[in-house]
Amino acid sequence: MKILAFDTSNKPLSVAVVVDGEVLAHVESTEKKTHSISILPDIKNTLEESNLTINDIDLIAVSKGPGSYTGVRIAVTVAKTLTDTLSKKLVGVSSLELLAANGDKAHILVPLMDARNDNAFAGVYQNSRDNFVSIMQDHHTSMEKLFDALKQYDESQLEFINATPRLQELIQNQFPNAKIITSENSLPDAAKLAKLAETKKPVENIDDFVPTYLRLTQAEHDWYAKGHKDNGNVSYVEEV
Amino acid sequence: MEKDTLILSFESSCDETSVAVIKNGKEILSNIIATQIKSHQRFGGVVPEVASRHHVEEVTKCINLALDEAKVDYDDLDAVAVTYGPGLVGSLLIGIMAAKTVAFAHDLPLIKVNHLAGHIYSANFVTELQYPFMSLLVSGGHTELVLVTGPGEFHTLGDTRDDAVGEAYDKIGRVLGINYPAGKKVDQMAAIGHDTFNFPRAMVQEDNLDFSFSGLKSAFINTVHHADQVHEELNKDDLAASFQGAVLDILSNKTFRALKQHPVKQLVVGGGVSANQGLRKRLAEEIEKRHLDMELVFPPLRLCGDNAAMIGAMAQIQYDKGDFADLDLNADPSLDFDM
Numbered sequence A: 001m002k003i004l005a006f007d008t009s010n011k012p013l014s015v016a017v018v019v020d021g022e023v024l025a026h027v028e029s030t031e032k033k034t035h036s037i038s039i040l041p042d043i044k045n046t047l048e049e050s051n052l053t054i055n056d057i058d059l060i061a062v063s064k065g066p067g068s069y070t071g072v073r074i075a076v077t078v079a080k081t082l083t084d085t086l087s088k089k090l091v092g093v094s095s096l097e098l099l100a101a102n103g104d105k106a107h108i109l110v111p112l113m114d115a116r117n118d119n120a121f122a123g124v125y126q127n128s129r130d131n132f133v134s135i136m137q138d139h140h141t142s143m144e145k146l147f148d149a150l151k152q153y154d155e156s157q158l159e160f161i162n163a164t165p166r167l168q169e170l171i172q173n174q175f176p177n178a179k180i181i182t183s184e185n186s187l188p189d190a191a192k193l194a195k196l197a198e199t200k201k202p203v204e205n206i207d208d209f210v211p212t213y214l215r216l217t218q219a220e221h222d223w224y225a226k227g228h229k230d231n232g233n234v235s236y237v238e239e240v
Numbered sequence B: 001m002e003k004d005t006l007i008l009s010f011e012s013s014c015d016e017t018s019v020a021v022i023k024n025g026k027e028i029l030s031n032i033i034a035t036q037i038k039s040h041q042r043f044g045g046v047v048p049e050v051a052s053r054h055h056v057e058e059v060t061k062c063i064n065l066a067l068d069e070a071k072v073d074y075d076d077l078d079a080v081a082v083t084y085g086p087g088l089v090g091s092l093l094i095g096i097m098a099a100k101t102v103a104f105a106h107d108l109p110l111i112k113v114n115h116l117a118g119h120i121y122s123a124n125f126v127t128e129l130q131y132p133f134m135s136l137l138v139s140g141g142h143t144e145l146v147l148v149t150g151p152g153e154f155h156t157l158g159d160t161r162d163d164a165v166g167e168a169y170d171k172i173g174r175v176l177g178i179n180y181p182a183g184k185k186v187d188q189m190a191a192i193g194h195d196t197f198n199f200p201r202a203m204v205q206e207d208n209l210d211f212s213f214s215g216l217k218s219a220f221i222n223t224v225h226h227a228d229q230v231h232e233e234l235n236k237d238d239l240a241a242s243f244q245g246a247v248l249d250i251l252s253n254k255t256f257r258a259l260k261q262h263p264v265k266q267l268v269v270g271g272g273v274s275a276n277q278g279l280r281k282r283l284a285e286e287i288e289k290r291h292l293d294m295e296l297v298f299p300p301l302r303l304c305g306d307n308a309a310m311i312g313a314m315a316q317i318q319y320d321k322g323d324f325a326d327l328d329l330n331a332d333p334s335l336d337f338d339m
């Protein structure tokens, strides 16, 4: 199976071509480049380095969020358009699960995306027979609430992944014995993304594939808070 | 006989996701428009993050509908075109990413189109354009007078110094209790009412081609607020007619001032506000009154708002010139004609 995988859910950008488990090419950028500029040239270069064309690819693997809204949208838009236009298969992987793949398999893994003001997108994963199992759903949470939920685990078993300096400070106060991998040391790796994608079911309806934001927009949140209801089945976009 | 050119075009600069297949820049084989108006009406105006999310939901659907309706396949296409500015950056990016992906996947040339140029070239579906021609661009984001001296050669003569005309309509619409977008309703009310409030006509005396609508907007809002305070009931139709009367005076004054400096054979009006019936009537009357031998060109109503067909019309000119973009194309939210 020939897989093209890419992630732009946070500041780094990662693209890989993996064929039958072997990484043929890998482009990583940790600089603060603009993903909208670099993603397609990087995909093109990665394929060229692999001596493959886009037509040879069987499966597109993409991090679907949570993360930077714009970042995730860029990768998801490329992934769904590529899949649709070339009739490929598509697998979306949680960007938190991808970060968990950077952790020590023996630990209880807590991948994080800093969401400012001491909030984060977080999940809890455990490794079981080479698969990551989500034991607490990816969610948006205050760090305080997350710590409460993690108190049930043995502190020395906890491993926080992708902690920004501020999150690191908060974690150290709460769990001085937990392991912390900082954001510089836990770059999302598209080669790992390809591997994770192999174990998952492809997306059935490409049109309906959208990022996992895990948060309503502020405007929608406020609108619902005013008591508005739409029963979740109103179509707000119409073809005219 | 030259071969036909088919361009798959994308537009997503604000709250419409649109994909079109255009033949030779003149013929619309398909023009799919998915509008988010209903969504943003919940908030009284376009919310950028909500708009970006909707674009991701719609984009592949629109591509497939556009190809199906045009009865063409990717193999039939000659190029892919996309709006890269001006507009909301998050919205622009979705169209840009989708267009770049299609261009890359099918090895097609990519054309980056200025949204404003698209609005002007909506006229290409209506008439044979003769250079030079004058263009009045009126929308929620823009109010400009542009002289077009050759295919794709734009010279901005005048611009708004504050609000765009469509923006002013939305803002006074809110005061009248009309939800966004307010233009159509205000236009209808103005047709019934009378211009009784004598709102200011900003800058019509000044010898330049720039516009200003914020003074008019403030005068309107102050009038309504003052009446509210003294519990006076104002006639809403008259308010609308007075507002629109001032808008049309300003637009027509500056447009004919520009036409005096640059006599041309065509006046092309484009952008969302070009759907305004009052504006259509007024410009036609002014041309007749001045005995000008000039064709007045309005896009059909469907092409007044944002759509990908107009992007395909402009893209054809760039295609003929070999003006292509690379896969590192980015959005330019504040793009204008003068580089």
Ligand SMILES: [Zn+2]
Binding pocket: B115, B119, B139, B271, B272, B305, B306
């Ligand atoms: Zn527009």
